[in-house]
Amino acid sequence: MDRVAIIGASMTQFGQRDAWIRELLAEAGQAALADADVSPDEIEHLYVSNMASGEFEGQTGVPNALAHDLAAMPAYTARIDQTSSSGGAGVYAAWQSVASGASDMTMLVGGEKMTHRSTAEATDVIASLTHPVEYKHGVTLPSFAGLTARLYLDTYDAPRESLGKVAVKNHKNGLDNPHAQFRKEVDLETVLDSPVVADPLRLYDFCPITDGSAALVFCSESVAREYTDDYVVISGIGGATDTHVVHERADPTTMGGVVNSSDIAYEMADLEPDDIDVAELHDMFTILEFLQSEDLGFFEKGEGWKAVEEGVTDRDGELPINTSGGLKSKGHPLGASGVAQVYEIYKQLIGDAGDRQVDADIGLACNVGGFGNCVTTTIMESQ
């Protein structure tokens, strides 16, 4: 089968942006068209990954606005929402549009505009994805993270410091990402002494509220060859859910959606966890990087923290994780994050990651919605 390729990508500056969602989407979309050297009238399907433009700024129908703003009409458009993993779901939708033969050239733009709302308001919009009974009791995603972090540290005898080291590593990586929201190193003491948010997690264990957008251009591998030598193929992709009623999970330190979505992706790509050279994980909270690195099969259960302690996941380690800076330092504009993960892997695999460059032929992106409620895993290979 003709595999699906990515031939161009972009991301905007992440951070506090003086631009509305449709402006952010258009900015990334135009840049990706330029990067792929594709004209807007070649785009047949145009997907937008976005969780909540209606809730955040009272604007819906943004894919249609984007088709207008990019002069891509009459390209077919739709919005793909899978809460915080909308970006990964958009990658899956774009992949399906090409793999099914419905579209010869598909663009995905993911974005979110959030910083004009207070942190409490934004957290409440995000919390609306939780089960109504849990929501009613005041549970938000940060509080789930705190409970799970405590359980993980106790169960696997991991030191609190190991969580802090995730933040330190990812901030260090973000220093070399010109698009990152925070380009500043932090030391372990700063992380450990920052204000408590949800015990044992502190401010620096959390990603920020962010505005931003990212875009990708997809086509079949045979079409890709007509455009560029610098393309990557998606060799494996899968999605899966876990119960959104977190208190029903047998073991909250295992993310079933990560296990199941990566099983599908590995099987499709005919690859094993050991084959992965670089990965972008969904470190919305530091604890999530441990859980995903284990549930993806990179490390044994309960040993993800040791890999961070030993530098295995550093940029110069055996398996660099979150070379982009991760959600932690790059920022987390909900609908953009999964797209920006794939942007980073694409850049690494075509050797265009600048100061962040690592030696990699095979990369993986894992995008998590809710508290592991729905997950997409994408495996890419350089050519």
Next chain:
Amino acid sequence: MDRVAIIGASMTQFGQRDAWIRELLAEAGQAALADADVSPDEIEHLYVSNMASGEFEGQTGVPNALAHDLAAMPAYTARIDQTSSSGGAGVYAAWQSVASGASDMTMLVGGEKMTHRSTAEATDVIASLTHPVEYKHGVTLPSFAGLTARLYLDTYDAPRESLGKVAVKNHKNGLDNPHAQFRKEVDLETVLDSPVVADPLRLYDFCPITDGSAALVFCSESVAREYTDDYVVISGIGGATDTHVVHERADPTTMGGVVNSSDIAYEMADLEPDDIDVAELHDMFTILEFLQSEDLGFFEKGEGWKAVEEGVTDRDGELPINTSGGLKSKGHPLGASGVAQVYEIYKQLIGDAGDRQVDADIGLACNVGGFGNCVTTTIMESQ
């Protein structure tokens, strides 16, 4: 190529429902599983068509909730939003998931819960899909409809009564649809004497605000044969946009999205407009049935109104349109409508449409988002 088939379908009672969105989705989902004789653990992809559960009731992440409520985990889920054509976009997403090989068994559930909000509030949520500049000037979809109806009547010398006859026909059809919100005949005088909403359109030219849900089960044709003889295949499907800046359109009486999406669908199915035996059109406003019936190629431009006057589109006419009662009498729960259109065509093609049954082997559903901003057209054939 193995075509994509529909092997089961359901729709809930449409109208004012004492149930939240996740209850409505689960109700239709369970019924479609039963209709298809498929167990929840066979579902690999589960899509939800929904425009605005966050805006209407502060609940997001509904696909994940549905996977839980149907015991379909770890099925992959995502929400597909294309405003009022979210249902048609969901059909396209489900088609792509099977056609790409990503999923062997896909369920789509479309739904919306709206009636707990006032008509003004609901209209405002819907109007948030318009261009910000048009929105700022108070333009809502009903006002676009009024302006376009006036232009159509003047341009094509059509009598005001012809619009009223769309309402009369569709109410008559809805009388035999047990799921319809309004099961009552209306006469032309009632329509023409109803209160003005957006001149020349009156109350009975508009579809109501509605709660409801509908569901479909998709698989490849070869898999379908293992389950049932009563399946239909999707032989053509396409989607397209038109500018959402309605005042920029060269001719607002032509819906470019309908023209372009149906061109794709006809070509894929290798069919002509004349081949269609029955159609469900998006009669959110009576004028839209004229425009679509022309832009789909059923009638010459400016002559759609004559077809209604002459009874061509009656249930016993040459080309029955909206045998379900249409959005006009059946109701218009945004995310459900495009799914319910396909439900009706499915029922007609397998000969299970009860008192609404017509003689048909090939059917078409046209689902319109915004004021023609984005459109999907689906062509189905009986086996």
